[in-house]
Amino acid sequence: MTRPKITVITPVYNRASKIMRAINSVLTQNFYDFEYIVVDDSSTDETAAIVAQVNDPRISLLQLHERQGANSARNLGIKRANSELITFLDSDDEFLPDRLELITEFFEGQPSCNLMISSFETRKRSEADSDKTSPGSNPEAFVPPEQLEILLFAHAVYIAGSAISIRSPLLKRIGGFDQDLMRMQDRDLLLRLSCHCGAYLSPTIDWVKHRSNDSISGERGGYLSSLNHLFSKHQSLRKREPELAGYLVGRNLLANFLQGRIKLAFEGLAANKELEHFRFTLPKLLMFYWKGKQQRLKVRNEAASFKL
Numbered sequence: 001m002t003r004p005k006i007t008v009i010t011p012v013y014n015r016a017s018k019i020m021r022a023i024n025s026v027l028t029q030n031f032y033d034f035e036y037i038v039v040d041d042s043s044t045d046e047t048a049a050i051v052a053q054v055n056d057p058r059i060s061l062l063q064l065h066e067r068q069g070a071n072s073a074r075n076l077g078i079k080r081a082n083s084e085l086i087t088f089l090d091s092d093d094e095f096l097p098d099r100l101e102l103i104t105e106f107f108e109g110q111p112s113c114n115l116m117i118s119s120f121e122t123r124k125r126s127e128a129d130s131d132k133t134s135p136g137s138n139p140e141a142f143v144p145p146e147q148l149e150i151l152l153f154a155h156a157v158y159i160a161g162s163a164i165s166i167r168s169p170l171l172k173r174i175g176g177f178d179q180d181l182m183r184m185q186d187r188d189l190l191l192r193l194s195c196h197c198g199a200y201l202s203p204t205i206d207w208v209k210h211r212s213n214d215s216i217s218g219e220r221g222g223y224l225s226s227l228n229h230l231f232s233k234h235q236s237l238r239k240r241e242p243e244l245a246g247y248l249v250g251r252n253l254l255a256n257f258l259q260g261r262i263k264l265a266f267e268g269l270a271a272n273k274e275l276e277h278f279r280f281t282l283p284k285l286l287m288f289y290w291k292g293k294q295q296r297l298k299v300r301n302e303a304a305s306f307k308l
Helices: 019-027 047-052 070-080 099-109 145-153 168-173 185-193 223-233 235-240 242-258 262-274 282-303
Strands: 006-012 034-040 059-063 085-088 115-125 131-136 141-143 164-167 199-210
Touching (some): 006 019, 006 070, 006 099, 019 047, 019 059, 034 047, 034 070, 047 059, 070 168, 085 099, 085 168, 099 115, 099 164, 099 199, 115 185, 131 199, 141 145, 145 282, 185 223, 223 235, 223 242, 223 262, 235 242, 242 262, 242 282
Parallel strands (some): 034 059
Antiparallel strands (some): 085 164, 115 164
């Protein structure tokens, strides 16, 4: 059997009402030479049964016997992948029809490139039962490793799990996703990859991110503790860029205050005092927020100057 050109991996847990949207967006691609691995993280609803009923030889269902988390599910998919290229699709999201064709053509034309970050559109169902959409489009650029690292740390580039496409050998060599992280696992993965390679930022929107009320990334609480965990894993970068670190903490606190989430804002202030890799004084937090915001804008503008 010949190897497929690309592997799509979807981790899923209790998404019986949504998983077919993701699956159909893969199976209706205008590119056919792929394998699709769906890893069920021990769902308690009908998710696994729905996937198992899909009649297409390119799709396979792997099941974890006890819940281990989305990152464990992703890593199992990575381990079983047979192709040179791997890309991801979260169970809430969907590919646009030319996603896989764009990815494979890019990597075939750029054999020295290991990592591609796609642009996307975010859709969120409003109270009026209509979709609110917003683009997350990056400037077209090939950013070298050092620039990629600072872009990621500054949150100056649009990323999400479904935006990542990578050559399989490198992904397997660095060990895949950190199974201890509940959120920011995509940023952590890309930060670790930036020690080995740069990335192509594609301006083309080739997938849709659907905001779900029950997704981990959509939860307001826990952001700062996850950020602290990320800082703990990348301590040298945290020490090298204190202004950006303070900016990330400050903007979360400010957003909660301005949007009326007063309880979360005060909880964030308490977390800033307690968490090991924060502990910013209020004057420093204000100063770092301002300086970090300017630095973030600068590095984002600089990214557009890096061309293939």
